[in-house]
Amino acid sequence: MKRYIISRVVQAIGILFGVLFIVFFMLQLTGDPVSLLISRHASPEEVEALRDELGFNRPILVQFTSFISRAVVGDFGKSLRHHQPAMDLILERLPATMELAVAALLISLVLGIPLGLIAGSNPGSFWDVLSRGTGLLGQTIPNFWLALILILVFSVNLGWFPSFGRETWTFMGLTLPTRSVFLPAFSLSLFTMGQLIRFTRSAVLEIRSEDYVRTAYSKGLAAHRVYIRHILRNASIPLISIVGVQFGYLLSGSIYIETIFSWPGLGNLLAESIGNRDFALVQAIAFFSSFVVVTLNLLTDIAYGLADPRIRYE
Amino acid sequence: MEKSEPEIKPMHQGKVMDKSEPEVKPMHQGKVMEKSEPGIKQMHQGMDTKVAAAKKGGETSLQGGTGLAVDEEKKKGLLHFVIYTGRLLLRDKAGAVGLVMFSMVVFAALFAPWIAPHDPMKQNLRDSKKPPVWYEKGSMEYPLGTDNLGRDILSRIIYGSRVSLTVGFFGVLIACSLGTVIGLFSGFKGGRTDNLIMGGVNMILALPYLVFVVFIAAILGSSLLNVILIFGFTDIPIFVRITRGEVIKMRTSGFVESAESIGATNTRIIFSHILPNLLGPIITIATFEMSAMIFYEAGLGFLGLSVPPSIPSWGNMLAAGRKYLTIYPWIATFPGLAIVFTGLGMNLLGDWLRDVLDPRMRRVKK
Numbered sequence: 115m116k117r118y119i120i121s122r123v124v125q126a127i128g129i130l131f132g133v134l135f136i137v138f139f140m141l142q143l144t145g146d147p148v149s150l151l152i153s154r155h156a157s158p159e160e161v162e163a164l165r166d167e168l169g170f171n172r173p174i175l176v177q178f179t180s181f182i183s184r185a186v187v188g189d190f191g192k193s194l195r196h197h198q199p200a201m202d203l204i205l206e207r208l209p210a211t212m213e214l215a216v217a218a219l220l221i222s223l224v225l226g227i228p229l230g231l232i233a234g235s236n237p238g239s240f241w242d243v244l245s246r247g248t249g250l251l252g253q254t255i256p257n258f259w260l261a262l263i264l265i266l267v268f269s270v271n272l273g274w275f276p277s278f279g280r281e282t283w284t285f286m287g288l289t290l291p292t293r294s295v296f297l298p299a300f301s302l303s304l305f306t307m308g309q310l311i312r313f314t315r316s317a318v319l320e321i322r323s324e325d326y327v328r329t330a331y332s333k334g335l336a337a338h339r340v341y342i343r344h345i346l347r348n349a350s351i352p353l354i355s356i357v358g359v360q361f362g363y364l365l366s367g368s369i370y371i372e373t374i375f376s377w378p379g380l381g382n383l384l385a386e387s388i389g390n391r392d393f394a395l396v397q398a399i400a401f402f403s404s405f406v407v408v409t410l411n412l413l414t415d416i417a418y419g420l421a422d423p424r425i426r427y428e
Numbered sequence: 429m430e431k432s433e434p435e436i437k438p439m440h441q442g443k444v445m446d447k448s449e450p451e452v453k454p455m456h457q458g459k460v461m462e463k464s465e466p467g468i469k470q471m472h473q474g475m476d477t478k479v480a481a482a483k484k485g486g487e488t489s490l491q492g493g494t495g496l497a498v499d500e501e502k503k504k505g506l507l508h509f510v511i512y513t514g515r516l517l518l519r520d521k522a523g524a525v526g527l528v529m530f531s532m533v534v535f536a537a538l539f540a541p542w543i544a545p546h547d548p549m550k551q552n553l554r555d556s557k558k559p560p561v562w563y564e565k566g567s568m569e570y571p572l573g574t575d576n577l578g579r580d581i582l583s584r585i586i587y588g589s590r591v592s593l594t595v596g597f598f599g600v601l602i603a604c605s606l607g608t609v610i611g612l613f614s615g616f617k618g619g620r621t622d623n624l625i626m627g628g629v630n631m632i633l634a635l636p637y638l639v640f641v642v643f644i645a646a647i648l649g650s651s652l653l654n655v656i657l658i659f660g661f662t663d664i665p666i667f668v669r670i671t672r673g674e675v676i677k678m679r680t681s682g683f684v685e686s687a688e689s690i691g692a693t694n695t696r697i698i699f700s701h702i703l704p705n706l707l708g709p710i711i712t713i714a715t716f717e718m719s720a721m722i723f724y725e726a727g728l729g730f731l732g733l734s735v736p737p738s739i740p741s742w743g744n745m746l747a748a749g750r751k752y753l754t755i756y757p758w759i760a761t762f763p764g765l766a767i768v769f770t771g772l773g774m775n776l777l778g779d780w781l782r783d784v785l786d787p788r789m790r791r792v793k794k
Binding site for chain 1: 503555627628630631635637638639640642643644646647719723726730731733746749751752753754757761764767768771772775776
């Protein structure tokens with residue numbers, strides 16, 4: 115197990131270095147990164163001054179090493195727009211994105227797994243059709259469109275939820291979500307929910323016909339017991355990896371949903387900084403999102419290895 | 429749905445990866461065994477005819493896979509293939525519906541100038557913000573209403589399908605051709621080359637797809653060509669992974685071993701034995717990936733990072749309609765429905781293809 119964990123950690127670090135490489139050279143590919151980093155109305159003298167200040171007139175290898183050595187400690191330079199270190203801005207936005215990601219994950223787990231379970235245990239039934247339909251729609255409805263429709267129905271027409279913004283309330287020093295999280299979280303959860311339904315369903319279908327399930331039935335266990343103790347438990351192993359991967363993406367911030375709902379998270383920050391052509395910040399967000407995703411993948415892999423010994427000896 | 433892209437991917441891959449082997453093996457092995465009595469030379473010939481048949485768009489794997497038409501194999505030809513496919517399609521209603529939906533979109537894109545009732549670019553401020561025909565103030569002149577500049581929404585949706593399908597088709601073409609070549613190379617070569625390539629592939633697949641696509645699009649600037657190139661190149665890893673997985677499975681399977689044992693060259697093995705059997709999984713993945721690209725293109729358009737706003741595309745229309753959501757909801761609603769319609773059609777079609785090309789999946793499903 116130790117070897118497995120070490121090899122995964124090394125892999126993850128390798129990926130993150132690759133990301134730094136991509137993020138750095140992406141700006142270089144445009145020819146002159148300084149022109150991207152400065153306002154279009156800047157005078158040639160100002161451009162030169164910035165080039166000097168940011169060190170873009172040095173040899174590319176020197177620039178790359180200095181970029182890496184700063185990035186490793188989380189220093190991605192200052193946002194041109196906000197005149198603040200890029201990392202501080204990101205950390206400021208993180209709680210909102212986390213709230214949204216957790217809420218979306220909860221919604222998809224609470225709805226997706228039972229639906230998949232019911233569908234898998236009664237193939238061809240009404241529930242099966244319903245959950246397969248939901249799974250398919252989850253995959254084909256663009257969440258940015260769904261969000262608009264939900265706003266139209268539930269905020270504009272029914273007035274049940276606010277149409278944008280994040281409201282929180284504080285209880286015993288804790289910041290807690292309000293109903294304002296519901297619409298964005300639901301729009302965001304539909305895709306993950308679809309994935310969970312499809313996977314749970316096919317896992318249940320497969321496990322149902324295993325010998326140990328027949329044995330469980332034949333020794334007289336009640337159906338719900340068989341489902342929870344034998345089927346769901348075995349299905350949970352592949353589910354771990356889906357949940358882990360999906361949570362990583364949810365945490366890296368949804369640019370559409372956060373923009374539409376003016377949710378003050380990472381996705382919104384990314385959209386803003388692209389609009390402002392604030393590329394130092396874009397670089398930082400791209401790296402940070404990758405960091406979150408890679409870390410979660412790593413944790414998932416480790417959890418997977420713990421849960422299923424077969425994986426370790428691959 | 430980010431990821432839809434990246435997120436869509438693992439699922440399809442998982443499903444496709446664990447397949448195709450059973451469909452491939454029985455076909456070739458069966459053939460070899462039958463012919464093994466008369467001697468090795470004939471066996472080789474038998475395989476050659478098989479291979480020639482397989483070159484015709486993967487129909488052999490259809491037949492071998494379903495076990496329906498083993499006897500009819502000799503009756504080749506386009507007509508037979510069409511009838512056969514039609515029969516398979518009718519068995520699965522969802523697949524037929526998907527094909528019809530997708531064909532409608534392709535038809536709209538191809539014949540847009542003839543179908544569209546208006547010029548999609550023509551502004552007519554006097555007729556702006558007209559509601560669809562079923563509203564009181566709507567008229568048949570603009571069946572789905574007009575946008576804030578008085579442009580006909582139906583016509584813009586019809587023309588918008590051109591952008592979506594162009595991006596999807598050429599994006600997949602680039603990703604698929606390069607990805608297959610790299611995957612073949614990686615799987616066949618093995619060893620250090622394979623490790624290196626797969627390291628890169630896994631790295632790219634581990635990134636938050638949407639964040640990087642948005643990042644690249646913002647740097648390169650918006651144009652149709654850029655969008656195609658972005659999707660084409662970022663999607664290569666998916667095809668590499670699929671191809672490589674299949675190649676590695678096939679290399680150790682009976683029919684490749686027997687080809688090797690009679691002295692077939694690597695080129696021959698790749699082109700005559702492996703590539704035809706790769707068609708099934710690749711076509712399936714290509715369908716899903718194309719649908720994902722259409723989706724992402726709309727997403728980029730929504731952020732104003734896809735084709736320039738002057739070109740009618742579904743994403744651009746959504747972005748424009750968002751501002752008027754509460755007062756003139758139809759401006760944003762219909763382009764969204766067009767995306768859902770296309771995505772649904774392609775997903776149903778993809779599911780059907782997967783079932784047809786992999787009988788094992790079908791058994792699990794029913």
